[in-house]
Amino acid sequence: MAKITFIEHNNIEHVAEFEAGTTLMQLAVTNAVPGIDGDCGGECACGTCHMIVDQQWFDKTGEIADDEEQMLSMTPERAGTSRLGCQVKITEAMDGMRVYLPEFQM
Amino acid sequence: MANKSQQVTVIVGGGHAAGALLAALLQGRYPHEVVLVGEEPHPPYQRPPLSKHYLAGEVEQESLYLKPRSLYDNAGYQLRLGVRVEQIDRDSKTVKLSDHSMIRYDHLVLATGSQVRRLTSPGAELKGIYYLHDIADADALREALVPGKRLVIVGGGFVGLEVAASAVKKGVSVTVLEAAERLMQRVTGPEMSAFFCARHRDAGVEVRLDTGVTGFETGDHGRVAGVRLANGDTVPADIVLVSIGVIPDTALAEAAGLACDGGILVDEFTRTDDPAILAIGDCTRHRNLFFEDRLRLESVANAVDQARTAAAILMGEDKPYDSVPWFWSNQYDIRLQMVGLSQGHDQRVMRGSPADKGFAVFYLRDGRVIAVDAVNLPIAFMVGKQLVQRRQAVSPDVLSDPHTDLKSLL
Numbered sequence: 001m002a003k004i005t006f007i008e009h010n011n012i013e014h015v016a017e018f019e020a021g022t023t024l025m026q027l028a029v030t031n032a033v034p035g036i037d038g039d040c041g042g043e044c045a046c047g048t049c050h051m052i053v054d055q056q057w058f059d060k061t062g063e064i065a066d067d068e069e070q071m072l073s074m075t076p077e078r079a080g081t082s083r084l085g086c087q088v089k090i091t092e093a094m095d096g097m098r099v100y101l102p103e104f105q106m
Numbered sequence: 107m108a109n110k111s112q113q114v115t116v117i118v119g120g121g122h123a124a125g126a127l128l129a130a131l132l133q134g135r136y137p138h139e140v141v142l143v144g145e146e147p148h149p150p151y152q153r154p155p156l157s158k159h160y161l162a163g164e165v166e167q168e169s170l171y172l173k174p175r176s177l178y179d180n181a182g183y184q185l186r187l188g189v190r191v192e193q194i195d196r197d198s199k200t201v202k203l204s205d206h207s208m209i210r211y212d213h214l215v216l217a218t219g220s221q222v223r224r225l226t227s228p229g230a231e232l233k234g235i236y237y238l239h240d241i242a243d244a245d246a247l248r249e250a251l252v253p254g255k256r257l258v259i260v261g262g263g264f265v266g267l268e269v270a271a272s273a274v275k276k277g278v279s280v281t282v283l284e285a286a287e288r289l290m291q292r293v294t295g296p297e298m299s300a301f302f303c304a305r306h307r308d309a310g311v312e313v314r315l316d317t318g319v320t321g322f323e324t325g326d327h328g329r330v331a332g333v334r335l336a337n338g339d340t341v342p343a344d345i346v347l348v349s350i351g352v353i354p355d356t357a358l359a360e361a362a363g364l365a366c367d368g369g370i371l372v373d374e375f376t377r378t379d380d381p382a383i384l385a386i387g388d389c390t391r392h393r394n395l396f397f398e399d400r401l402r403l404e405s406v407a408n409a410v411d412q413a414r415t416a417a418a419i420l421m422g423e424d425k426p427y428d429s430v431p432w433f434w435s436n437q438y439d440i441r442l443q444m445v446g447l448s449q450g451h452d453q454r455v456m457r458g459s460p461a462d463k464g465f466a467v468f469y470l471r472d473g474r475v476i477a478v479d480a481v482n483l484p485i486a487f488m489v490g491k492q493l494v495q496r497r498q499a500v501s502p503d504v505l506s507d508p509h510t511d512l513k514s515l516l
Binding site for chain 2: 026029030032034037039040041043044045046047067070071073074106
């Protein structure tokens with residue numbers, strides 16, 4: 001099975017097996033990864049699924065749309081490879097990807 | 107089996123608040139016994155998609171679930187679904203269920219939510235008249251929404267308008283009847299109402315404002331054939347959706363003698379007047395630190411934030427609920443994000459206009475931002491959240507000037 005690893009701000013790792021087609025937010029939520037709330041259910045409306053993608057995997061996560069960029073621009077702990085998890089569709093090419101979680105969400 | 111030293115927490119209701127509470131307890135590795143009693147056959151799920159993606163048939167039922175059921179099972183949390191709590195006995199700290207079983211509790215959390223407000227006008231019981239509150243309702247409505255059918259929606263609030271957008275996209279002919287002089291009057295200002303009205307009309311929805319409903323026409327086989335209006339007209343209909351709001355479900359709490367007044371009364375820690383009983387979500391009227399008043403909110407954000415407050419209390423941490431209320435709605439390609447409560451504003455300031463890709467309305471009172479409604483302009487929502495939280499005074503000229511960077515206000 002293909003896997004993505006979520007790393008909490010305190011370095012605890014959570015390995016989640018995935019099937020392509022879901023989003024990073026959904027994968028984290030259904031695997032009970034702490035710190036990913038996804039309150040709006042994936043509508044890019046709340047900003048509570050902020051994740052920081054490992055630099056070497058970032059280009060696999062696709063384009064950042066203008067609305068996501070506006071949400072991210074106000075997110076605490078914004079980094080160069082930040083994404084909202086609900087806006088990243090998981091593909092097979094993400095097998096092995098590492099994703100870091102900020103200490104706080106919106 | 108539960109260890110004797112373990113306490114028992116019973117959650118009454120299986121909606122979003124209950125689900126968010128379970129999630130917070132899971133995350134906090136709450137070591138005690140947890141039993142959720144929910145009337146629906148589903149584990150807690152997201153209701154917002156019921157009028158949008160789910161109604162449109164774009165997402166599967168399981169994708170609505172807040173967490174897969176196995177996560178609760180693995181944590182040892184019990185979900186008793188398809189049964190109802192019928193009675194709370196506060197003296198013996200037990201709840202009686204509809205299957206006649208009893209559960210003893212140390213802590214009880216009421217997350218009974220709300221019920222749709224129903225019409226009682228003549229013909230309201232006819233076939234073909236729908237309400238939308240749960241998955242079963244959405245399944246029935248989805249099946250009825252066949253291209254070419256005439257859907258009449260009574261009530262131009264969030265749910266009615268979201269269904270209008272979903273249905274018209276499917277090729278259903280849609281009429282919205284709103285009793286007030288503008289859409290979404292309870293929750294937004296006139297500029298936003300006018301914008302949404304125009305967008306619905308552009309999409310082919312017939313919107314009739316100032317239009318009261320007095321009853322329904324009967325067709326063949328006890329089916330609805332039309333909606334009778336206060337002005338004497340009749341609007342022909344194959345399907346009717348009544349979406350005229352919800353009422354908090356306080357029956358259990360009232361019968362148990364808990365203080366209720368348009369909602370179960372709770373403080374900023376979600377505590378009722380019984381120290382063993384908390385209440386969260388739509389069913390509560392809470393002491394809001396931000397608005398210095400008692401508020402009842404119908405929103406996911408309120409359900410989730412109160413659930414987290416209750417979870418903290420159960421885990422021995424007192425973290426008051428002091429979030430600024432926020433809401434969202436999706437209709438067509440419009441994402442409306444709202445923060446704060448605009449009631450009582452004395453000034454409205456537009457940033458951009460409906461002709462732009464995105465625009466926002468700021469609501470001010472005494473020069474301070476108390477609410478923001480943003481259409482396809484997330485930055486105004488995000489900055490607005492901070493401005494409202496800080497009760498920040500801002501010059502209207504700065505808010506309306508498209509060349510100012512909103513972030514620079516913080």
